[in-house]
Amino acid sequence: MSREISQTPNIDNSNSPSTVTENEDPKKPPNYKRISDDDLYRHSSQYRIWSFTKDNLRERRQQTNQRAIALINEKLGKFIEEKKSTLTEDELQTLRAKASPLSMEEEFQLINFYSKKVQVIAQHLNLPTEVIATSITFFRRFFLDNSVMEFDPKNLVHTTIFLACKSENYFISVDSFAKKAKSNREAILKYEFKLVESLKFSLLNHHPYKPLHGFFLDIQTILYGKVDLKYMGQIYDRCKKKITDALLTDIVYLFTPPQITLAIILMEDEQLISRYLEMKFGKDITNNTEDEKKEENKDVNETKPGKTEDKTKTPNDIELDKLLVVIGQCVDVLEKSESVTTEDAKRVAAKNYYCQNPSILLQKLKRKLEASGDDNGSESPSKKPKVEQ
Amino acid sequence: MSESNYTKEKKVGEGTYAVVYLGKQLSSGNNIAVKEIKTSEFKDGLDMSAIREVKYLQELNHPNVINLIDIFMAYDNLNLVLEFLPTDLEVVIKDKNILFTPADIKSWLLMTLRGVYHVHRNFILHRDLKPNNLLISPDGLIKVADFGLARAVPGPREMLTSNVVTRWYRAPELLFGAKHYTYAVDVWSIGVIFAELMLRIPYLPGQDDMNQMEVTFRALGTPTDKQWPEVSSFPGYNKLQIYPPPSRDELRKRFIAATESALTLMENMLMMNPHTRWDTTQCLESEYFKELPTPSDPAQINILSQKA
Numbered sequence: 001m002s003r004e005i006s007q008t009p010n011i012d013n014s015n016s017p018s019t020v021t022e023n024e025d026p027k028k029p030p031n032y033k034r035i036s037d038d039d040l041y042r043h044s045s046q047y048r049i050w051s052f053t054k055d056n057l058r059e060r061r062q063q064t065n066q067r068a069i070a071l072i073n074e075k076l077g078k079f080i081e082e083k084k085s086t087l088t089e090d091e092l093q094t095l096r097a098k099a100s101p102l103s104m105e106e107e108f109q110l111i112n113f114y115s116k117k118v119q120v121i122a123q124h125l126n127l128p129t130e131v132i133a134t135s136i137t138f139f140r141r142f143f144l145d146n147s148v149m150e151f152d153p154k155n156l157v158h159t160t161i162f163l164a165c166k167s168e169n170y171f172i173s174v175d176s177f178a179k180k181a182k183s184n185r186e187a188i189l190k191y192e193f194k195l196v197e198s199l200k201f202s203l204l205n206h207h208p209y210k211p212l213h214g215f216f217l218d219i220q221t222i223l224y225g226k227v228d229l230k231y232m233g234q235i236y237d238r239c240k241k242k243i244t245d246a247l248l249t250d251i252v253y254l255f256t257p258p259q260i261t262l263a264i265i266l267m268e269d270e271q272l273i274s275r276y277l278e279m280k281f282g283k284d285i286t287n288n289t290e291d292e293k294k295e296e297n298k299d300v301n302e303t304k305p306g307k308t309e310d311k312t313k314t315p316n317d318i319e320l321d322k323l324l325v326v327i328g329q330c331v332d333v334l335e336k337s338e339s340v341t342t343e344d345a346k347r348v349a350a351k352n353y354y355c356q357n358p359s360i361l362l363q364k365l366k367r368k369l370e371a372s373g374d375d376n377g378s379e380s381p382s383k384k385p386k387v388e389q
Numbered sequence: 390m391s392e393s394n395y396t397k398e399k400k401v402g403e404g405t406y407a408v409v410y411l412g413k414q415l416s417s418g419n420n421i422a423v424k425e426i427k428t429s430e431f432k433d434g435l436d437m438s439a440i441r442e443v444k445y446l447q448e449l450n451h452p453n454v455i456n457l458i459d460i461f462m463a464y465d466n467l468n469l470v471l472e473f474l475p476t477d478l479e480v481v482i483k484d485k486n487i488l489f490t491p492a493d494i495k496s497w498l499l500m501t502l503r504g505v506y507h508v509h510r511n512f513i514l515h516r517d518l519k520p521n522n523l524l525i526s527p528d529g530l531i532k533v534a535d536f537g538l539a540r541a542v543p544g545p546r547e548m549l550t551s552n553v554v555t556r557w558y559r560a561p562e563l564l565f566g567a568k569h570y571t572y573a574v575d576v577w578s579i580g581v582i583f584a585e586l587m588l589r590i591p592y593l594p595g596q597d598d599m600n601q602m603e604v605t606f607r608a609l610g611t612p613t614d615k616q617w618p619e620v621s622s623f624p625g626y627n628k629l630q631i632y633p634p635p636s637r638d639e640l641r642k643r644f645i646a647a648t649e650s651a652l653t654l655m656e657n658m659l660m661m662n663p664h665t666r667w668d669t670t671q672c673l674e675s676e677y678f679k680e681l682p683t684p685s686d687p688a689q690i691n692i693l694s695q696k697a
């Protein structure tokens with residue numbers, strides 16, 4: 001499995017102690033280097049197991065999809081083979097037209113639709129932000145290796161939320177959870193094992209909320225006196241919301257939490273983030289106009305005398321140009337992700353249902369024929385697959 | 390990840406949520422321990438302790454933290470395959486036939502601090518450090534184990550339960566029922582373990598939660614607002630007997646073999662105020678580890694009972 005995230009730059013959470021450590025202490029051995037937060041992140045299961053390149057990710061989904069397609073086709077083939085003698089031409093045609101497995105894109109649509117559902121339900125249950133984030137993450141990871149044709153996504157919505165509660169230390173007993181979620185114990189627990197197994201027993205998530213908090217503290221330090229605190233509070237809340245939305249996309253597989261965070265702040269206020277990054281990592285502030293530059297230096301010198309040097313110096317050779325490129329790519333992915341309409345989701349869910357239950361498709365056809373035979377056109381209201389609302 | 394690669398040969402322990410077996414990893418012939426989580430007995434699905442253990446051990450890879458080798462499912466049970474660790478520090482401390490030296494103690498403390506330092510820098514609190522959870526490998530390495538009570542470091546406004554850590558190793562902020570606490574609770578526990586290693590009997594053996602406060606403050610002094618601002622605003626504080634902190638001389642008398650820097654380290658790990666208590670970095674950089682004797686080579690420490 002490839003562990004490569006394209007051009008991961010050294011972004012450290014700026015408020016962590018390890019970044020301050022330099023090679024200055026004479027008592028330390030010459031090759032002394034403290035492990036950075038970046039090194040630690042590379043050891044996390046989120047990075048080891050759940051980070052991909054775009055191609056990796058696509059490949060993985062393709063494999064899952066292909067495997068399920070083969071299974072469905074085999075079942076369909078058997079079904080047709082068994083009933084061959086009794087099937088009419090009409091029925092055969094209907095089967096061929098409507099009972100076909102989902103494509104990778106269709107699966108993806110359904111997963112996206114239900115991820116949103118997970119978010120809505122978890123929010124409805126008044127769960128803390130981190131629990132909601134973990135629910136979404138678990139749900140999406142489950143369907144990287146499992147097809148919606150093998151596991152109906154609606155059967156995993158509550159299971160993932162319930163496991164996320166426990167994993168994030170927000171314990172609710174299964175009975176009270178079932179009551180609140182209008183589900184039942186058996187349904188919630190049925191796939192819990194399968195879920196944990198599919199998650200490769202990797203349960204710790206690094207969501208971008210902590211980096212967001214860290215960056216906001218740091219922005220206020222670096223741009224001290226130049227940002228309106230009330231305004232900062234407002235965009236903090238907006239960014240937090242956007243992070244949750246970002247978790248509904250593939251972005252989390254492609255970029256690190258701080259990269260996603262910077263991209264989101266940039267989408268909210270490009271000027272703020274470029275001023276901050278320039279001050280923090282820029283070699284010199286050439287992009288600013290003369291006036292701004294003067295003013296900035298003056299402000300900083302007045303408010304934090306003597307500290308300007310330390311604060312603006314880069315602690316671990318982050319190349320601003322490279323960093324900006326990565327953030328740009330991240331913004332690109334975020335802007336391109338679109339949500340799935342209910343109509344599309346319904347269509348795919350119906351297709352998913354029929355390819356797994358061809359006999360129901362035939363029953364439906366029969367009823368339709370009977371109804372048109374009766375000529376009063378009253379279609380029976382029963383047996384339509386539902387996308388849960 | 391498959392059950393067929395492991396054998397379970399001997400049942401060696403049974404806890405509230407797991408049974409531990411000794412066995413072998415067939416592919417390598419190595420000894421292993423299998424912790425079988427009794428999932429079927431829990432009506433709320435996978436047990437929280439099991440979830441915590443899996444969650445945190447997956448992230449931790451360090452010579453002084455127990456190694457989670459594999460996980461597999463079998464017969465509706467979750468099985469954690471762990472490295473084989475034949476003994477623990479509690480057994481060693483209690484076995485009066487084992488003799489150990491100040492250099493051995495230093496070695497164990499150093500390894501414990503390194504392990505916990507790694508846990509902390511991964512933003513994890515252990516919350517149940519005690520000699521019984523410091524396991525010892527065949528080559529003498531200390532391994533921090535049992536992450537069933539661990540949790541992520543809380544955010545600034547998160548509320549926590551203070552009902553953590555085995556009583557004798559519980560930091561004063563926990564005794565006071567603090568709803569917010571952090572890494573310092575683990576350092577306190579290590580401080581108590583350090584004292585226990587030197588005394589070879591439990592240092593603060595409270596009989597119940599109330600008595601634990603009494604025992605703790607009698608030994609180390611009742612905290613006052615001066616050393617720990619607003620400590621008196623904890624509920625229950627005003628009922629406390631006020632004891633003075635022990636003088637250096639009193640500590641010297643109690644810990645006869647301890648050097649001055651050993652006492653300094655212990656005092657700073659057992660600082661009442663969690664904000665001024667040393668963190669693991671400060672502990673690791675303390676004078677105690679720089680002065681003689683140098684810590685024993687773990688492989689050379691003889692912890693086999695000399696009885697026979």
